[in-house]
Amino acid sequence: MDVKSEGTIPCTIVFRGPSTNLNTLQVIPSQKTCKNEKVVIGDKCGNITCFKCRKDFAGQCQLEHIFVETRPNAICGVIVNEGCVYVSHGQVLEGFKKKGKPIYKLKIGLNECITSFQFSADNKLHCVGGYVYNCYENEKDIHFFMANDSIRSLLLVDLGLKGMCPVLGCQDKYIRVLEGSQVLHDIPVDGAVLCLCEIPCTLKVQGETTQSKFPIQLIYGTEQGTLGQVWMTKEKFEKGWTVSTSSISAINCLRVYDFYKNELSLQNNSIQIMVGYDNGLLQIWSIDLPQASNDQVINMSNKPHIIGSETLHESITGIDVGYISGVTNIDIIVATYSGKVILFHCDPRRDFASWQHEQETKVNHLQTTLKEDSLCTLIEKNNLCKTQFENMKPRLQQEVDDIKKEIVSKKAKYHEKSKELIAVETQFELKHSLKLLPSEACHVLTLEIGIPIHLVCVQSSVKVITLDVEAHFGITTQHDDAQGNYYLACQADESSITRFSWKFRCMEGVQGELLCFVMSRTPPKTCQSIKYSLKALSLHSSFNEFTDQLFTPEKPQNTLSIFGDFNARNLNYWLQQCLPDVPTRLTTDNSTPLAWKCALTGSFLTFQFQLAKTCNICIRGNIFDVLVFKYLFLSLHPLDHAHRNNCAQFRSDSVASIRILQDFITKTSIKEGLVLSSVTTGFFFFFYLQSNVVVYFSATYPKYFI
The missing domain is CATH 2.60.40 (Immunoglobulin-like)
Known part of the structure; x- marks a missing residue:
């Protein structure tokens, strides 16, 4: 084990493995106090490793493997439910007991890999893969939802409805709360939501403190590095505070824990939030829990304040808390992208900024750097029995010699093959x-x-x-x-x-x-x-809370309307090639237009798309009259593309943005062989071929056509 205490919090590297995905680290809670808890981690090579830390006869903290399982696909998610470990790889979910005995396996018939999943109290399985959310009961699909863009995180909350409500953090900068298969709340935020967690609320009723069910307090982290708060009930939601740190990196993981719950002399009405960033920054925030009286009026203005931080210089992929090393009562365990598992030794009796000097002496005994020239000194220091060491030395020396011979042999084989310039397999993700x-x-x-x-x-x-x-x-x-x-x-x-x-x-x-x-x-x-x-408009970033008041009278409004025989798929492809943050699945709903803001000039750009209604032709009469109409009318008056046009409308206070869009879409449509044109308003007429035949034709177009 390597010991590191360069920052304010002393820490120890306890495990090294292959690269890891997000949210693949969990601590298995122990039912007994002051008993070292197990840790489980999954990696991109398909390994599921469960281990714990034990002290050997020399007083050193050693790693003990509980079980190791290997699967053909990368491990994408790990959770602990009722003392059992559940992992996802590909389209398969598996469960293990604490010692590695398989207890559960479910293969889901989806084309997407399971990236996140949760079990509710009623034994329902909620899982997310790419753009799809599914809920299973007794291995049967009972709920389904497809988002406009990829789903990045999943959380279950109790809103007082029938069953748990899934909360989805989406790439298109929305938090979506579902009730079954329907959207209950659409909450716009300022970035793609990568992680979610719930903070409990305390409610004072007749002098007693209990856990309140309403409202629910959520904390989310975005791709832009913003930490935010949302309050919600089943009827409404309200956005709370947001905190943007100096770090410009994404927030990969969140964990909520009360560090002072076991310290009676230090108990207060606060809870701690651990935030892991993509650039390796680890921050610990503290927030006061809101208090509610009998009328349930809750103070929502409490903002968190930072109490500790550490920099690891590599991406953080997982955070959890537990009694792991035994050095202190609480360890913050962190997994990094390169496969390291690091323990931060915490003491809730001290302020985070003051831990270093007090704790350095407590973690020095974890140093296990073995060097040949200091072996005798290490033996005397640890009071090893000479006979025990002499018995161990030949076996260890033989193992080292065998490994050296194997390395030399494999190096020779590689050098022989490398002379022929044989391609090698990529050794890193x-x-x-x-x-x-x-x-x-x-x-x-x-x-x-x-x-x-x-x-x-x-x-x-x-x-x-x-x-x-x-x-x-x-x-x-x-x-x-x-x-x-x-x-x-x-x-x-x-x-x-x-x-x-x-x-x-x-x-x-x-x-x-x-x-x-x-x-x-x-x-x-x-x-x-x-x-x-x-992209041509690469300095534009999307935002959701758009209003017409953004276009002030002082700024000229430029409009670009494009008509033609194109569909939503064509238009979605054009937007994705020209603009960032475009949803993968474009809808025809005009209630919420897409909007972007230029980071350089501050100008706005909005987009709306509407399908033209289909033309209806109704003919009454015998078959001879119908054939006559088909030949005479449709041959003399063909339904050209202009009668079936869709409309795409862009508005901006920047002429440059409109001009760039127009040039790009025109060139792209010409390459695809599509004709773009303008149309007039709809028309209506009817006429008679014979006295017993009535022909009615109508075409309706969007009212904002120019």
């Missing part, structure tokens, strides 16, 4: 993201792997300006060529850096590609590439 920072009107490219990075190269087909590079990387070269391409190469200055970030700015109006290469430091060195599309 690449985690990447490219997102816009509206506050600085620039983009941040983030690349992370599970092993140290040696070199990063970037090529852009459009001109970009480098604003900042990760502190642990040095710029080797950057230049432009005659074709307008931009090149950047950065090399890591340390051997343990696994994360790279690059801040840059590109101008709007030009569409291009960004190609990135990542090379590992560990031999055999391999390289992976990732390609991003730089």
